[in-house]
Amino acid sequence: xxxxxxxxxxxxxxxxxxxxxxxxxxxxxxxxxxxxxxxxxxxxxxxxxxxxxxxxxxxxxxxxxxxxxxxxxxxxxxxxxxxxxxxxxxxxxxxxxxxxxxxxxxxxxxxxxxxxxxxxxxxxxxxxxxxxxxxxxxxxxxxxxxxxxxxxxxxxxxxxxxxxxxxxxxxxxxxxxxxxxxxxxxxxxxxxxxxxxxxxxxxxxxxxxxxxxxxxxxxxxxxxxxxxxxxxxxxxxxxx
Amino acid sequence: xxxxxxxxxxxxxxxxxxxxxxxxxxxxxxxxxxxxxxxxxxxxxxxxxxxxxxxxxxxxxxxxxxxxxxxxxxxxxxxxxxxxxxxxxxxxxxxxxxxxxxxxxxxxxxxxxxxxxxxxxxxxxxxxxxxxxxxxxxxxxxxxxxxxxxxxxxxxxxxxxxxxxxxxxxxxxxxxxxxxxxxxxxxxxxxxxxxxxxxxxxxxxxxxxxxxxxxxxxxxxxxxxxxxxxxxxxxxxxxxxxxxxxxxxxxxxxxxxxxxxxxxxxxxxxxxxxxxxxxxxxxxxxxxxxxxxxxxxxxxxxxxxxxxxxxxxxxx
Amino acid sequence: xxxxxxxxxxxxxxxxxxxxxxxxxxxxxxxxxxxxxxxxxxxxxxxxxxxxxxxxxxxxxxxxxxxxxxxxxxxxxxxxxxxxxxxxxxxxxxxxxxxxxxxxxxxxxxxxxxxxxxxxxxxxxxxxxxxxxxxxxxxxxxxxxxxxxxxxxxxxxxxxxxxxxxxxxxxxxxxxxxxxxxxxxxxxxxxxxxxxxxxxxxxxxxxxxxxxxxxxxxxxxxxxxxxxxxxxxxxxxxxxxxxxxxxxxxxxxxxxxxxxxxxxxxxxxxxxxxxxxxxxxxxxxxx
Numbered sequence: 001x002x003x004x005x006x007x008x009x010x011x012x013x014x015x016x017x018x019x020x021x022x023x024x025x026x027x028x029x030x031x032x033x034x035x036x037x038x039x040x041x042x043x044x045x046x047x048x049x050x051x052x053x054x055x056x057x058x059x060x061x062x063x064x065x066x067x068x069x070x071x072x073x074x075x076x077x078x079x080x081x082x083x084x085x086x087x088x089x090x091x092x093x094x095x096x097x098x099x100x101x102x103x104x105x106x107x108x109x110x111x112x113x114x115x116x117x118x119x120x121x122x123x124x125x126x127x128x129x130x131x132x133x134x135x136x137x138x139x140x141x142x143x144x145x146x147x148x149x150x151x152x153x154x155x156x157x158x159x160x161x162x163x164x165x166x167x168x169x170x171x172x173x174x175x176x177x178x179x180x181x182x183x184x185x186x187x188x189x190x191x192x193x194x195x196x197x198x199x200x201x202x203x204x205x206x207x208x209x210x211x212x213x214x215x216x217x218x219x220x221x222x223x224x225x226x227x228x229x230x231x232x233x234x235x236x237x238x239x240x
Numbered sequence: 241x242x243x244x245x246x247x248x249x250x251x252x253x254x255x256x257x258x259x260x261x262x263x264x265x266x267x268x269x270x271x272x273x274x275x276x277x278x279x280x281x282x283x284x285x286x287x288x289x290x291x292x293x294x295x296x297x298x299x300x301x302x303x304x305x306x307x308x309x310x311x312x313x314x315x316x317x318x319x320x321x322x323x324x325x326x327x328x329x330x331x332x333x334x335x336x337x338x339x340x341x342x343x344x345x346x347x348x349x350x351x352x353x354x355x356x357x358x359x360x361x362x363x364x365x366x367x368x369x370x371x372x373x374x375x376x377x378x379x380x381x382x383x384x385x386x387x388x389x390x391x392x393x394x395x396x397x398x399x400x401x402x403x404x405x406x407x408x409x410x411x412x413x414x415x416x417x418x419x420x421x422x423x424x425x426x427x428x429x430x431x432x433x434x435x436x437x438x439x440x441x442x443x444x445x446x447x448x449x450x451x452x453x454x455x456x457x458x459x460x461x462x463x464x465x466x467x468x469x470x471x472x473x474x475x476x477x478x479x480x481x482x483x484x485x486x487x488x489x490x491x492x493x494x495x496x497x498x499x500x501x502x503x504x505x506x507x508x509x510x511x512x513x514x515x516x517x518x519x520x521x522x523x524x525x526x527x528x529x530x531x532x533x534x535x536x537x538x539x540x541x542x543x544x545x546x547x548x549x550x551x552x553x554x555x556x
Numbered sequence: 557x558x559x560x561x562x563x564x565x566x567x568x569x570x571x572x573x574x575x576x577x578x579x580x581x582x583x584x585x586x587x588x589x590x591x592x593x594x595x596x597x598x599x600x601x602x603x604x605x606x607x608x609x610x611x612x613x614x615x616x617x618x619x620x621x622x623x624x625x626x627x628x629x630x631x632x633x634x635x636x637x638x639x640x641x642x643x644x645x646x647x648x649x650x651x652x653x654x655x656x657x658x659x660x661x662x663x664x665x666x667x668x669x670x671x672x673x674x675x676x677x678x679x680x681x682x683x684x685x686x687x688x689x690x691x692x693x694x695x696x697x698x699x700x701x702x703x704x705x706x707x708x709x710x711x712x713x714x715x716x717x718x719x720x721x722x723x724x725x726x727x728x729x730x731x732x733x734x735x736x737x738x739x740x741x742x743x744x745x746x747x748x749x750x751x752x753x754x755x756x757x758x759x760x761x762x763x764x765x766x767x768x769x770x771x772x773x774x775x776x777x778x779x780x781x782x783x784x785x786x787x788x789x790x791x792x793x794x795x796x797x798x799x800x801x802x803x804x805x806x807x808x809x810x811x812x813x814x815x816x817x818x819x820x821x822x823x824x825x826x827x828x829x830x831x832x833x834x835x836x837x838x839x840x841x842x843x
Binding site: 057076077078081082087089092093094095096097098102105109110138152156 | 729738
């Protein structure tokens with residue numbers, strides 16, 4: 001059990017990318033127990049790629065990634081789930097022909113114990129899902145699908161939750177709701193690493209943030225400090 | 241068999257190998273160059289054969305046409321008909337993913353075969369069309385062989401030129417990455433359609449030559465096994481995307497096929513059919529072994545030279 | 557003059573056979589991402605295996621079906637282990653060609669072992685039942701009952717077992733299934749077992765409905781592909797729907813076309829679907 005404030009996810013000097021071409025160049029990042037850390041940056045900065053590398057979906061050519069001290073570099077995703085990591089991709093993040101209930105069941109796939117208490121907690125967080133538990137996930141609106149996607153990831157009671165642009169494509173009013181949910185999940189004790197395009201709003205709820213550009217680290221600071229930094233705001237936050 | 245027998249059989253063997261060679265090269269244009277997975281070769285092959293047969297035979301009650309035209313006209317129309325059919329089919333299906341294109345082309349070939357079988361007024365149905373004349377109306381096998389070889393050489397030259405042309409190089413790059421080609425859009429689709437149409441026109445040529453060579457055609461010759469699958473085996477065995485390899489594959493596979501046919505023909509009646517099944521089993525197994533061991537066939541693809549011939553001459 | 561009611565009945569009978577074949581093809585398409593051209597001949601193998609138990613042990617067809625189904629499932633898994641597994645990383649067209657070769661091998665083996673002639677499960681003439689203006693043969697009733705049982709079993713498997721849900725999940729979204737910790741190789745094993753079972757039953761029912769001949773499965777393959785594509789590839793319930801639509805369409809077509817063109821009708825529907833709405837009715841895998 002890692003104590004409060006200990007590093008739970010450590011990314012050091014990681015380079016990697018698709019098909020043998022490196023998109024990431026020696027990136028450093030860490031996530032401490034209980035933290036909410038955000039990765040921002042312009043399009044094509046490699047933010048999603050970094051997250052996928054951490055989850056074994058993209059090959060790491062150099063560097064190391066550790067989870068609670070254990071080396072997990074290039075381990076396949078289905079094994080990472082067993083170690084307490086959960087990932088919500090930006091797109092195609094639900095099982096479209098399966099119902100909400102079934103999506104959550106799939107989230108609990110590796111669990112051998114009773115997952116119903118966790119499912120109740122998720123329905124408390126997302127009451128709309130409880131109403132629509134028998135509906136196929138593919139027929140739901142963007143916002144509802146995001147709930148299903150996050151719910152699926154939470155079923156395994158992860159130590160670390162990784163979210164790739166959770167507010168992408170959602171109506172502005174809904175974006176705020178999503179950030180509230182993320183905060184609530186974080187307050188329940190789950191460490192969260194999040195990539196976001198809605199940088200300003202994301203940094204407001206984050207403890208720390210990283211700015212990535214062209215596959216490299218550019219800035220690292222607390223959320224508030226990054227928001228106050230004019231250079232960062234102009235060059236990387238695009239006024240949003 | 242006496243010496244004369246060997247000679248005649250040899251010519252027969254070479255001529256059929258030549259026809260198959262034309263089909264294999266035409267397929268290589270579609271598959272090797274542009275990555276089109278055509279399982280409907282038999283359809284275009286059949287259309288070409290029937291077009292030429294119907295045009296060049298004398299009038300007959302059993303089928304339509306019989307316009308008694310000379311062979312070159314028959315062959316030209318055969319190529320036109322196959323090419324046109326390919327254009328219509330291709331315009332609708334060229335953007336499909338390989339599996340689906342395969343199924344669609346197979347389905348179309350089967351539809352064509354069903355029409356040929358059932359529209360007796362048009363094609364003579366299962367009775368087929370007889371009396372298709374060899375070139376120049378001569379019985380000399382060498383003439384037929386010569387015609388086939390000339391066509392083969394012309395086609396080989398054409399396909400090789402296409403392969404090393406800038407167009408060919410672009411298509412090769414795109415063929416390796418199907419997703420990229422899906423995204424690349426109109427330009428690529430147009431090139432693929434062109435190669436589909438031209439390749440199919442040459443399949444029609446093969447069909448026409450077959451008709452004039454065999455003298456008789458019927459729907460039986462265009463079943464998927466003989467009209468499509470065997471050509472794929474030839475291409476894969478020899479090396480897809482490599483035209484020389486395709487030729488080697490054609491002769492090799494045809495040799496094995498006809499030799500095993502001769503051996504099984506020596507067996508008594510009932511056993512011969514069963515031996516035929518053994519033959520097919522072994523061909524299937526051979527193909528599997530090739531796919532597992534060397535999916536690129538005996539001859540790997542030779543990438544076209546990095547710089548064109550003119551520039552190479554300059555640098556010498 | 558054609559009796560539309562009779563055509564409907566015959567269409568439903570044919571449709572149930574196509575549906576069972578199409579479910580297997582659709583799941584292989586959805587999970588393994590290739591067109592399994594040997595599926596028809598796998599059906600043929602199942603039918604002939606059952607025939608062996610009927611002919612030599614004099615078992616009733618429903619009992620003979622059991623060992624045939626088990627053997628066919630094991631053969632399906634073996635085919636994957638021997639041939640397809642090694643080709644998974646290579647292009648899907650290579651898998652297609654390999655399955656085409658497998659089809660030839662299976663068909664040839666059937667002919668070698670059981671001979672090229674027709675066979676039937678039951679000799680002699682069975683008296684058809686005349687009811688509701690229909691001619692109902694006992695064999696066609698067996699087909700309907702067998703298909704109904706099979707579809708129920710399939711539904712229970714897919715909706716209520718962990719493996720069934722894993723298969724649907726993998727077919728829906730392969731990456732997300734991986735991310736959720738689904739053991740891919742185990743699911744693939746069960747997919748082949750599933751496909752083999754369905755193919756065997758479809759083959760036996762086909763043999764009951766018509767007769768046994770080495771090309772029986774191959775002749776039905778393209779309509780089965782049509783049904784799978786029509787229903788949406790990777791969608792098992794779509795495959796059932798597609799099967800019935802194709803079966804009915806093929807039978808209704810005799811109202812307008814010579815019966816020789818029944819197959820052509822299935823192909824034309826399939827080609828139209830591929831061009832106009834390739835994801836099928838229930839929106840399966842996108843192309």
